Amino acid sequence: MAEVETSETILFFPSRLHEDHPRRETLRLSHLDADRNLEVPVRTVRFYAGRKDYNAAQQFDDITGALSVALSCYYPLAGALKRGRPDDRLAVHCQAGQGVPVVRASSRRTQAYFSDLLSSAVDSLAPGPEISEMLEHPLTLQVTFFTCGGYSLGMCVHHCLCDGAGATLFLSAVAEIARGASEMSTRPVWARDKLLGPRQLPRVEVDFSPFLRTKGRISDPYGGGTFAREYFHVSDEGLERLRAQMQGAPESPTFTSFEAVVAFIWRSRVRASEVVPDTKVKLVFSMDVRRLLRPCLPTGYWGNGCVPVYAQTTAGELSGRPQMETAELIRRSKRGVTAEYVQSFIDFQELHYADGITVGENSCGFTDWRHLDHSSVDFGTGGPTSVLPLSFKLLGCLDLCFLLPYPSVGGVKKGGFRALVSISADALPAFREEMKSLAET
Structure with missing residues (x-):
């Protein structure tokens, strides 16, 4: 039997359309986001001790309910990535009805069994979609519950949308709501092509040719x-x-x-x-x-x-x-x-x-x-x-x-x-x- 058994995959949607979220739009990425070397999945797993007064169903509902609220502001994570013309760069296409897949899973093992492994067992604690699938769903989560009462949160996100700090900012917002906050304390900011876009007349003053x-x-x-x-x-x-x-x-x-x-x-x-x-x-x-x-x-x-x-x-x-x-x-x-x-x-x-x-x-x-x-x-x-x-x-x-x-x-x-x-x-x-x-x- 597999070390980790998945029971279902559920699509979770923004709990409401945020005022910044029109019915349909295309969001441009920054030129740091659009680096070809970032056209890869970033997969991570976070382990949690759990609480005796919390069962698996409560914990899953708390996390996914908070996810839906957070997605009202972080709605690009529920969007789809598509290439544009003429340069073939990725952009985020957003419209109503998009959601984030969340896999629910369990293991007969304890959390300690996985915490230091480098094997297919720990690899199965985070989603692993093909890069082509990630264009349709650039973010997928997985919640896995262990026999010890602990659980893990696996994450697979397309790197063009965020780095480690950006992913932590998003997950912190989800966690803040799960702990009972009515809204996140830090409002997410997009404006990527404006904040980290090229000069009107691009010029390279630093010589990258020895390295790239x-x-x-x-x-x-x-x-x-x-x-x-x-x-x-x-x-x-x-x-x-x-x-x-x-x-x-x-x-x-x-x-x-x-x-x-x-x-x-x-x-x-x-x-x-x-x-x-x-x-x-x-x-x-x-x-x-x-x-x-x-x-x-x-x-x-x-x-x-x-x-x-x-x-x-x-x-x-x-x-x-x-x-x-x-x-x-x-x-x-x-x-x-x-x-x-x-x-x-x-x-x-x-x-x-x-x-x-x-x-x-x-x-x-x-x-x-x-x-x-x-x-x-x-x-x-x-x-x-x-x-x-x-x-x-x-x-x-x-x-x-x-x-x-x-x-x-x-x-x-x-x-x-x-x-x-x-x-x-x-x-x-x-x-x-x-x-x-x-x-x-």
């Missing part, structure tokens, strides 16, 4: 490849030891945990993969620019608010030079992200979208989920004990690493954090050896 390729229409910028996935513990002691080693002289800069760990993992992956020394290798990570722009993006803006940031060197230089220099390379890349960088990236998308834009080979991707406001997604039984990403096609890379907080057990969080790494199976044994020093206490 434009060569003909590319239906799948990710290509093929088979990768293994594994969790790696990063202890507080291991992190501080690494940062101290990178600091060098007393007057040297102190690197952030992100700069230090990413520099270490990037080098370790390239070493373990035995990349030829003179091969160019790239690092790409996402950086939130919501507060960088002037004016800042509105608090309720829930579209993609991150830009990709790049660093490049050769495999030989990365493996042979002090890690402090790699951390400094990452720091310089971060500091190079200005308002002009963001606008140039948007204009680059405007000028080259039809060409097909990819990151290319030998690229490692990193995304940091440690500081997303996961605790705000509380449906009345407490915030999630754990949040896991299930997708590995992000940032134009398959060779991806998530930095994740540890699950909360009884309100107490374990020290350190986890790195969830996707890497070729052949390189995994050597990479494990490289990572041991970060786990030591």
